[in-house]
Amino acid sequence: MKRFPFTAWDAGRRAMPLLSRLKGRGLIIGVPWFWLGLFFLLPFLFVLKISLAEPALAQPPYTDLIEVIGDGLVSISLNFGNYVLLWDDPLYRGALFGSIQIAAVSTLVCLLLGYPMAYAIARAPSHWRLPLLMLVILPFWTSFLIRVYAWIGILKGNGLLNNFLLWTGLIDQPLEILHTPLAVYIGIVYSYLPFVVLPLYATLIRLDLTLLEAAADLGCRPWKQFLLITLPLSLPGVIAGGMLVFIPVVGEFVIPDLLGGPDTLMIGKLMWTEFFSNKDWPLASSLAAVLLVVLIVPFVALRHFEQKAGEEQP
Amino acid sequence: MPNPRIFKPEEPWQAPEGEPIIRIENVSKRFGDFYAVDDVSLHIHAGEFFSLLGPSGCGKTTLLRMLAGFEIPTEGRIFIDGQDMTAVAPYERSVNMMFQSYALFPHMNVADNIAFGLKQEGMPKAERETRVAEMLSLVQIEKLASRKPHQLSGGQRQRVALARALAKHPKILLLDEPLGALDKKLREQTQFELVNIQERLGITFIVVTHDQEEAMTMSSRIALMRDGRVEQVDPPRRLYEYPASRYAADFIGSVNLLEGFVLSQEDNRVLVRSEEAGIDLEVIHSHPLIAGTPVTLAVRPEKVRLQNAESSLPNRLRGVIKEIAYLGDVSIYHVELPTGKRIQFTQSNIQALAEQPLTWDEEVELGWPANSCGVLEQ
Amino acid sequence: MKTLYPRIKTLALALSLTAAAQASAQELHVYNWSDYIAEDTVANFEQQTGIDVVYDVYDSNEVAEAKLLAGQSGYDLVFPTARPFADRHIQAGLYQKLDKSKLDRWDNLDPVILESLTDIDPGNQYLVPYMWGTTGIGYNVDKVKAILGDDMPLDTWRLVFDPEIVAKLSECGVALMDDATEVFVAARAYLGKPVDDFSRDAVAEAADVVSAVRPHIRYFHSSQYINDLANGDICVAHGYSGDVLQARDRADEADNGVSVAYAVPSEGAVVWTDVMVIPADAPNPEAAHQFINYLLDPAVIAPITDYVAYANANAAAEALIDPEIRADAGIYPPAETREKLLVLKTPSEREIRDMNRAWTRVKTGQ
Structure with a gap:
């Protein structure tokens, strides 16, 4: 990512008269802030507000925080009980931990599979790169749901995979894959792999190959060239790709619900239950708020790293 | 060899028994149908500052990359220190290279960049640190050791690249346009530093450059390349004074070229009739020439002098000054002969002030000594 | 439903x-x-x-x-x-x-x-009442009889709640609905306990029943059993009457040798009404x-x-x-079956939440 160098930024700010700065720059910076405020902050505040209410049999099914009791008296009642419950109840902690664990393992597997793919594409002859990238992107043209359903057909007891393995004689009993954690991992890794491959490809294709020649020239063998040069320099891509997998997978609902077994406990599923089955919108909202906070930590770390990397490769 | 000159006997390439440190034998490199390097043979000796000079696309960088091991010759062989290195991987060669882009590792600081090669060969830490310090002081950037490459100026990066390439004490250092990215003033200053370092360390330098001035300043010998082939290999002075071809004469500095044919040859004194000059010209040339052979005479502008009453130079030509270019230290004059041919000559401006200055449309008489002129056979 | x-x-x-x-x-x-x-x-x-x-x-x-x-x-x-x-x-x-x-x-x-x-x-x-039906058990007639023998009565919740029987059936696949109320009410009917008790203790009793068979349950899902019963991928499912009958019809149409039947368990089953x-x-x-x-x-x-x-x-x-x-x-259902049908009492909001959370725990084995 090309970043505006901060020094030039500051110099420009000093040089520009205050008024025109407010007009021109303020307007341009204001647009993304406005966007973030309208479509991120505001909805989040709604969620936060609901998380502090109590469920009620009403429309909408939660209490108002602010109530006019009459005589100009206003009562504000904030209910932090949901957050206490989330902390106290091992179910929610377990779900959060389970989600993070599944997301972490999936991210790792995606990176292990996606890195060689991205590397191969970036090093392929230039007329091959576009078709290869298209092959990575092509599955997106089919609905995500249909692709996950297809995995049911592949993994189930008398599905494609088992029938194939039975036919080859490798197994004599169908393997139990569907409705196991393995199926969840297969589904997640399959669905999210392109999100790793694309940013990795973008960093690897930008890598200056003379750096590898320089390393070779200084006596560095190919494998060490990769470890000492390619890998550290592609770290921004690794982190970007990793976050693109990790963050959505923590909240993933569809894949574990369709491919997972009953013991696949993920936070997305719990939120579904709280929202739909229990009509407990406040608790579902506090789950969402906690999840957001948990996810913001790695995201901020990513930004920090990217910024550092951006300075290194001006 | 035309026109032998006296060389210092210690010049390594003149000792027939000396084993060259690099032998390039009939090396060609083909990319598809295109010959980037076409049947090149060169011997380079230990301690030389050898330049590969030529315009872009002449194959000089490809040749250098074959020495580094990044390209493998399509034909021919390369010997380094007597060993056949034609197809040896770059990481197994004892040569190091300084890249045109410097190729500094952006994620490592200066000291780590310099130590990189040493780490690869497993040098103990203490020794490595001593070596890095030595290199930092060699290129005078001791204070920059902990900076990252993006925090350095262009000149500082160039020094880091040099220090990194020298850190392993290679016998041979390959430099690809080492000064190409520097501005003119820094470039001139650095040229001398490079030569100093090379002489101090006694390492063989092989430099690729497109800048003839740079090659002339630094090199012990220059290989002038064109279209994948070597046109001429000679020390700078000889390359300048006695270019072997019109291409060589034209590429290095400016030159007056006069077409003609041989009238006669007595000993090494040759008389050439040139219609362009309008007179017969006298040159010294030892190589036997048959009368009637078409030749081109090459005279450097600074060899051409103004005639006056006392001087008795041969090759007298009269003409009118048409252009004057004032360059500060010297001025270049374009003199038009009655035949229409223009001759350039330069004059130091100290002289110009002492005498009556030359002006436009002034008629002058020019001449040059018979031994200041090269003879280029077709 | x-x-x-x-x-x-x-x-x-x-x-x-x-x-x-x-x-x-x-x-x-x-x-x-x-x-x-x-x-x-x-x-x-x-x-x-x-x-x-x-x-x-x-x-x-x-x-x-x-x-x-x-x-x-x-x-x-x-x-x-x-x-x-x-x-x-x-x-x-x-x-x-x-x-x-x-x-x-x-x-x-x-x-x-x-x-x-x-x-x-x-x-x-x-x-305005629209349609009504029951929640009972759908099963693959041949497979279940082959495993349990011809004498075993099949109109019972033991098919999905008795650990011994479910363990036997697990190899051909047993599925429960993913619905806390339906499953807990059925479990209490299996225990012979009042089905309109949604107290925490009553829910815990029902949860224990499900926990005991959980390792043998292929999955918890409220609709997937239709296809799987019809294809023979599972042999017992807790499900809605119409859905099981639909699986039966599909198997008949496919003529794949699978015969599906629906039973209203004798311990009692929920009858439900959809309204406009x-x-x-x-x-x-x-x-x-x-x-x-x-x-x-x-x-x-x-x-x-x-x-x-x-x-x-x-x-x-x-x-x-x-x-x-x-x-x-x-x-x-004939008159004698109708007598076994149970009309669900509406649990309170708090009871529903407790039940659903208990359900999540049971399913995930937490």
């Missing part, structure tokens, strides 16, 4: 930002379960009345409920299950009262069914009344029963129903 497609499709519906378009006088927005109407029902209504029907479908009560609770759903007519959904919706004020002057076919409705709704809807002011309601904020209640009245026509509702394999609440339609459907004990 009726589910055909896995719940996930409904999620997409629930999340879709496009609420039903603004209704005009000539538009009626209907929100019904998927595959819960005959193929030509809507088209015929449009032809008769000239009203355009915008017909949306859902696959779970929860999704429909979430839309109603959020408000401004834009729907004129919805088909929730009476207990516990319509019950609490009435309490939350989500519906408007019916104008019976516009429902001249009201008397066609089965008075017994109407009477059964009066505890949650006194005077039948809000709810008009949301309080319905844009076109007039058209909604017309559509209800249209569905009260015996000639309209009988073919729907023939098509969806659920019993309707229209007493006047009985004679018009396909005799084969009418005689199917799975759809119209």
Whole structure:
């Protein structure tokens, strides 16, 4: 990512008269802030507000925080009980931990599979790169749901995979894959792999190959060239790709619900239950708020790293 | 060899028994149908500052990359220190290279960049640190050791690249346009530093450059390349004074070229009739020439002098000054002969002030000594 | 209750930002379960009345409920299950009262069914019964008999709750519904305990029953069993009567050697009723009344029963129903079976939450 160098930024700010700065720059910076405020902050505040209410049999099914009791008296009642419950109840902690664990393992597997793919594409002859990238992107043209359903057909007891393995004689009993954690991992890794491959490809294709020649020239063998040069320099891509997998997978609902077994406990599923089955919108909202906070930590770390990397490769 | 000159006997390439440190034998490199390097043979000796000079696309960088091991010759062989290195991987060669882009590792600081090669060969830490310090002081950037490459100026990066390439004490250092990215003033200053370092360390330098001035300043010998082939290999002075071809004469500095044919040859004194000059010209040339052979005479502008009453130079030509270019230290004059041919000559401006200055449309008489002129056979 | 497609499709519906378009006088927005109407029902209504029907479908009560609770759903007519959904919706004020002057076919409705709704809807002011059915056990006749022997009675909850039996059956696959209330009520019926007790202790007892068999349960899902029963991928499923019968019909059509049967367990099974309601904020209640009245026509509702394999609440339609459907004990249970049917009491909100959270724990083995 090309970043505006901060020094030039500051110099420009000093040089520009205050008024025109407010007009021109303020307007341009204001647009993304406005966007973030309208479509991120505001909805989040709604969620936060609901998380502090109590469920009620009403429309909408939660209490108002602010109530006019009459005589100009206003009562504000904030209910932090949901957050206490989330902390106290091992179910929610377990779900959060389970989600993070599944997301972490999936991210790792995606990176292990996606890195060689991205590397191969970036090093392929230039007329091959576009078709290869298209092959990575092509599955997106089919609905995500249909692709996950297809995995049911592949993994189930008398599905494609088992029938194939039975036919080859490798197994004599169908393997139990569907409705196991393995199926969840297969589904997640399959669905999210392109999100790793694309940013990795973008960093690897930008890598200056003379750096590898320089390393070779200084006596560095190919494998060490990769470890000492390619890998550290592609770290921004690794982190970007990793976050693109990790963050959505923590909240993933569809894949574990369709491919997972009953013991696949993920936070997305719990939120579904709280929202739909229990009509407990406040608790579902506090789950969402906690999840957001948990996810913001790695995201901020990513930004920090990217910024550092951006300075290194001006 | 035309026109032998006296060389210092210690010049390594003149000792027939000396084993060259690099032998390039009939090396060609083909990319598809295109010959980037076409049947090149060169011997380079230990301690030389050898330049590969030529315009872009002449194959000089490809040749250098074959020495580094990044390209493998399509034909021919390369010997380094007597060993056949034609197809040896770059990481197994004892040569190091300084890249045109410097190729500094952006994620490592200066000291780590310099130590990189040493780490690869497993040098103990203490020794490595001593070596890095030595290199930092060699290129005078001791204070920059902990900076990252993006925090350095262009000149500082160039020094880091040099220090990194020298850190392993290679016998041979390959430099690809080492000064190409520097501005003119820094470039001139650095040229001398490079030569100093090379002489101090006694390492063989092989430099690729497109800048003839740079090659002339630094090199012990220059290989002038064109279209994948070597046109001429000679020390700078000889390359300048006695270019072997019109291409060589034209590429290095400016030159007056006069077409003609041989009238006669007595000993090494040759008389050439040139219609362009309008007179017969006298040159010294030892190589036997048959009368009637078409030749081109090459005279450097600074060899051409103004005639006056006392001087008795041969090759007298009269003409009118048409252009004057004032360059500060010297001025270049374009003199038009009655035949229409223009001759350039330069004059130091100290002289110009002492005498009556030359002006436009002034008629002058020019001449040059018979031994200041090269003879280029077709 | 009726589910055909896995719940996930409904999620997409629930999340879709496009609420039903603004209704005009000539538009009626209907929100019904998927595959819960005959193929030509809507088209015929449009032809008769000239009203355009915008017909949306859902696959779970929860999704429909979430839309109603959020408000401004834009729907004129919805088909929730009476207990516990319509019950609490009435309490939350989500519906408007019916104008019976516009429902001249009201008397066609089965008075017994109407009477059964009066505890949650006194005077039948809000709810119009549509279809009803039971939740019982679907099984693969040949496989289950091969494992358990011919003597074992199959109309019992032991098929899904007795650890010994479920362990035996687990190799051919046992599935439970993913529905806390349905499963816990069935588990309490299996224990012979009162099914209308939703106290924490009662829920814990039921949860223990499920926990004991959980390792042998292939999955918890409220619709997937239809396909899997029909294909022979599982051999026992806890499910809705109509869905199991649909699996039976599919297996028959595929002629794959799988024969599926439905049983109402002798310990007692839940009987449920789906009702038609008009949301309080319905844009076109007039058209909604017309559509209800249209569905009260015996000639309209009988073919729907023939098509969806659920019993309707229209007493006047009985004679018009396909005799084969009418005689199917799975759809119209005989008198002795009816005695075993249990009407669900609506748990309180707190009880539902406790039950659902206990359910999540049981399923995940936490």
